[in-house]
Amino acid sequence: MSHDSAAADTTDAPADIPADPWLARAHILVVDDEPGMRNFLTRTLAPRCARVEAVGDTASAGRLIDASHFDLIILDNIMAGRTGLEWLSDLRRDGFFTEVILITAFADLETAIEALRAGAADFVLKPFRTKQILNAIARCLDRAALRRENFVLRRQLGAQAKPEAPGRLVGTSPQMARIREMVTRAAATPTTVLITGESGTAKEITARALHEQSPYAAKPFVPVNCAAIAAEIIESELFGHVKGAFTGAASSREGLFFYAQGGTLFLDELAELPLSLQAKLLRVIEDRKVRPVGSDREVPIDVRLIAATNADLTEAVEAGRFRADLYYRLDVFRIHLPPLRERPEDIEPLARMFMEQISAQLGLPPLPFDRDTLRRFEAYPWPGNARELRNRVERGLILGAFDVGEDEGAPQDETEDLAEVEKRHMLRVLETAGGNRAEAARRLGVSRKTLDRKCAEWNA
The missing domain is CATH 1.10.8.60 (Helicase, Ruva Protein; domain 3)
Incomplete structure (x- = not known):
């Protein structure tokens, strides 16, 4: 039995709380060794979010987060065996960046400071009302979405490139009519798509159109120019890294796969990826997990992958510059963009x-x-x-x-x-x-x- 057994106050009416768009799409994990609290949070969240799981210990929680992605964890602090803060510290050290709300009945300023240092996004005292926990969840999900959007915008501004127009595939030719049809068909599935064509044929616009017509449209579209990232840092850029993973890694950092979580990652100029990273990308596609540089833990991802190239990948495979297994894994659904001429x-x-x-x-x-x-x-x-x-x-x-x-x-x-x-x-x-x-x-x-x-x- 938990020492943190203060019950939630459910006297306010949940029906009065407006629906939150981020919560409606969220996958949430509850970790609390008190059955009453687990049942209360499950009843509160199940009608409001895409998925909720509830477990009574960190070992069970660890197995769940190793198997699938969660957008948020609601974590009790005082539990039998080990505290929530101890477990959270281990997660952050392993490069696990999911948002966490710590809940506890026994709190002081030192505990609150420790929670923030460990990487908790919010701190909620028991007993709490339904509205309190829902507001805390909404704040966390909103902050996470804003952080990802800002990150993508900073990357686009840093590239000093003109942003592509929103996903408009303009043209009256039979070729463009066929491309629009293929985009519509591919968008409805999670299948990896390979877009080929000469430079300037609107490969990114096509990728954006795929994203905007897909079930992933409400989540981020993260474009990555593989040729613009130095070979020695591209693994860290894509997968993230933990503190101390290499010289200069003063803190842990999320990778681009994390920022694209729930959405689309667009890898442009794919043929420029180093061979060593091609092997790791193949494993990510097959296992749906990434391993931050320096971490022993693989983190599940839910990302739609779209790749593009202006190179002849068949020729690159024959020349030994591109892995054949990765090429065949990517070339499931190809959209070729013909030149303007x-x-x-x-x-x-x-x-x-x-x-x-x-x-x-x-x-x-x-x-x-x-x-x-x-x-x-x-x-x-x-x-x-x-x-x-x-x-x-x-x-x-x-x-x-x-x-x-x-x-x-x-x-x-x-x-x-x-x-x-x-x-x-x-x-x-x-x-x-x-x-x-x-x-x-x-x-x-x-x-x-x-x-x-x-x-x-x-x-x-």
């Missing part, structure tokens, strides 16, 4: 979509496409595919016109140095803002002081 009927809708997006971003009125410009666009081979087309539209919008040349059908904008392009762009934005420099600076993403200085240089 093979579907010229998609050029006009793509160009118009890019014009709409970029003009809104820059605060400039869209430029019209005359028939001659579109004819030249359709005749050009676009070696950079949709990405090159987008850049061409953006440049034309900044310059204020498409000057279409005759050589090889290529769309040629007039040549100006960077300073002149910058001047024309900034003055056009200022004009569209009605001369309001504060508004123009906001649209340009620069400070008012910078815009004032530029205008002074140009006598504008």
Whole structure:
């Protein structure tokens, strides 16, 4: 019998508590050696969350978390055998990062501080009302979701890359109609998808469309450019690490698989993965578990994996640069994106979509496409595919016109140095803002002081 046997106060009406969207999708584990508390929390949570399990000791809890993923653990502190804090400290040391709420009837400031140091997200005193524990759960789940979203946004900003448009697969060609059909079919299943195609053919947009149409859509989409991460740190980036795992590992850290938990991990430029990591990725796909660097514990994951490459993986396998077993494990459902030159009927809708997006971003009125410009666009081979087309539209919008040349059908904008392009762009934005420099600076993403200085240089 637990020494922590204070019962919960259930006098408030659970029906008065609004449903929480994160709780509705959560998998929760209750660890408490008092049957009454386990029964109360199970009755409270079962109608409100996706799954709840309740056990009376940490050994049973350990077996459950080794077998499947939980979004949150509600952990009693004073139990027979070992305390919840001792068990939590061991979990954190092994690289287990799931949110934990500690509940106890016997608490003082020292215990609260120890709980925070051990990695507890919240601390709830018994007896508690239904609303109290549900509010604590909601706070933990909200914080975890926000932390993951912020992490993904920081990575995108750190990459200094233009974010891809939301999952819009634009085009009227038969090839694009077929791709949209394949995306719809694949999205409904958890199957790993391999996307192939030349650089600039919108592989990430296709991956996002898969995610947004899937049961994983409410959880994170985490894109990873495998070529942009140094070989010596990519294992830690993907799987996380524990404190002291290597020189400089001053604290434990979650990996990208953890941040994609419940959602989609998109591995772009997959062929760039080191061979040693390819073997570990294969094991992750097969076992649905990751092992943080330096840890003895494997952590279950619930992640949809989408991979993409512009390389010929068959050739890479033959050359010994890519593992054959990983290739066959990934190549279950393939979506190949044809180059833009093979579907010229998609050029006009793509160009118009890019014009709409970029003009809104820059605060400039869209430029019209005359028939001659579109004819030249359709005749050009676009070696950079949709990405090159987008850049061409953006440049034309900044310059204020498409000057279409005759050589090889290529769309040629007039040549100006960077300073002149910058001047024309900034003055056009200022004009569209009605001369309001504060508004123009906001649209340009620069400070008012910078815009004032530029205008002074140009006598504008």
